[in-house]
Amino acid sequence: MCDYGNKRGKYAKKEIIRLIELRQEGAYWDFKREWYSKGQKADLLHDIICMANNLQNKDAYIIIGINEENNYEVESVLEDINRWNTQKLVDFLKDKKFAGDERPIVYVESIKVFDGIIDIIIIKNSNDTPYYLKESYRKVSANNIYTRIMDTNTPKNKSADIIHVEFLWRKRFRLLSPPLEQVHYYLKKSEDWIDSPTNYETKKKYNKYHPEFSIEYTLEDNGSAYQYYLFNQTDIRPHWNEIRIYYHQTLLFTCEGINLDGGRYLTPVPETSGISIDSISKWDIIFKYFIKNTLLYEIHRFYYVPDGDEADSSHNRFMESVLLFNSKEELENFKEYVLVNWNRSNINREDIWTPHFPDIEGYHMEQFKKEFIDVQILQKMLIQFRKSE
Template sequence: MLNQLIQEFISLRQEGSYWDFKKEWYANEKKSDLLHDIICMANNIDNKDAYIIIGIDEENNYSVRNVVNDANRKNTQMLIDFLRNKKFSGGIRPVVQVETIIIDNGEIDVIVIKNTNNTPYYLSEKYQGVFANNIYTRVMDTNTPKEKSADIHHVEYLWKKRFRLISTPLERVEYYLKKSNEWIHSTSGISSKKYYKYFPEFTIEHIREDDVYGYEYYLFNQTDTRPRWYEIKLYYHQTLLFATRGVSLDGGRYFTSIPFTDGISLTSCHDWDIPFKYFIKDTLEYTIHEFYFSPDGDEKSTSHRKFMECMLVFDSEDEKESFKEYVLSVWHDNHKYSQSIRIPHIPEIMSYITDEFKKEYKNVQILKNIFEEFKLNNS
């Protein structure tokens, strides 16, 4: 994906508002240029990830200049350390990583500057030629000069971006949900409703689904195993932005959005031999899950802990897919991951096969043990 994108940039034979070409890595005497370029890219007004592409010779028909033997070459950790030692306002620094790709049998490095809402990035203390309190950006293919600050309308845009004023209502409410202590409870009729106190047009409510029944394996390690299902709705004024389902656990002691469902097939058939429940961080469902949990050190915390004992939590969709491949490679030896697993009492329930619940519960505990190993191997 990155390789294809960088090749597209090279094929354009020009720099852009969020990509830049360098023939070689920045020498020690050009550290201020490296810092300035990163800040400009982090503050790009295209609202995109930005790329400093090192190893492309613009003066020689944008040919590849191999960086393998570049004495000034840096990896991700070196770049993070470089930024960590600079005095950024509020201690908020650009998020960067270095990726190496092969083009025309040569290695080039790409400094990827992640797009975030923490703009504008700027220094609180001068570093060489990079001034404190100057807000830099990039317009077309040109950086703001070090001795100047960006045009006022670009500065305003960057501040609006930080406060989510250029975001969609759905993006804004997801950001506000991460500030759960800023929501006000407002019971209305049959629903439990909250509104965001600074922008009360944003509301969240959950309504009991009395006509919905069903059991899941994660209900049975709670003290009260009876299911209570809900519909969760997010609104902007009267517009429905998002809806998902929720579940009240342990007799109402704990409430959460329901997890996703996936599974692993051990054969060429597409049926799931090992189903599991999971969340992915940075999804709205996971944000809602965290929104509804406020630790109380008592019953709610216990119910939450028991629920999470039955869940897998991934950093990304890619991590989930990689984990599934890893499981396939070790499942033949799954007994070594099943030591000391305790299955809670699961009663007989009409129209349900109790042994299936036991199997699902045991398998997810095995998966959690495998996941610990997977994370350790990929740390």
């Protein structure tokens, strides 16, 4: 009934056992002897909100199947008629009116411990705190911000102390995070960045609300290095640069960038991976990719300014040549999928459109063409892979 070995986030079994062996509840974990009954849905919602707003900045656990009154012994949940799975729990939260439509990320996993099966409601740590309702649900009040202090939840008819509410808001705005995590967040709002006066070779922006953070790129016009995705542009000449992010005068991050299509569109260079189909020692298939929510991808989004014209066209042609994954886990699972299904694929290479690959001295142009075609096949397989999930 519940999710065994859930792919979305394998909790640490040793951690759960350690918490049980402590024989006490804590700031980010709670014990229940059995699942919540139909009449206890408000208690379930209240507990989840308190855990999502925990002050430890950690994933939280509601561990079901532990009898506190009997020396924290395991009472198996297998026969529990009120047992829920992940989908039912997600649907339950989806119907509730959360402020900003931000809901805790939760799922249910089951493990065998001490000769019994227990369920764990896992509430993922998030920066979207504080979670609270904009419309009351039974006795869970609208606009009350709940949290958990030691082993005690904020009562349903009260709100957390202001010092704890402030902590949760500071967490949302990344003020508790190290500088690199903060700038990752600030880059999501490109409209908050202003051009800084610089020389011709360097293009710099700073955040108008947090001017200690800046991002710049330096032109390093090297026309001798090509990649397969360049040939999908109108102007195939490469214009490489270096992108740098600073906190005050401290360099936080650097990566290689490229101005595509004669400088119409700037992007960081995507990452490289590959798959070994017929060879152990080398990749038979090579592809470029981004992963959503990574710093590299946020820089990619930051520099893309839709204009309804040339920048859009350059961006779209570039993304036709690059794979975009939702997570690192999806990337790895997709590679396994391709390894099994590549030779079974009925996608005809001859039917795939390719741009012109001119002869360039010192380059094996057929290899560039192969890489371009391989990525078009992978794009189609990625669609099939997601449908099969």
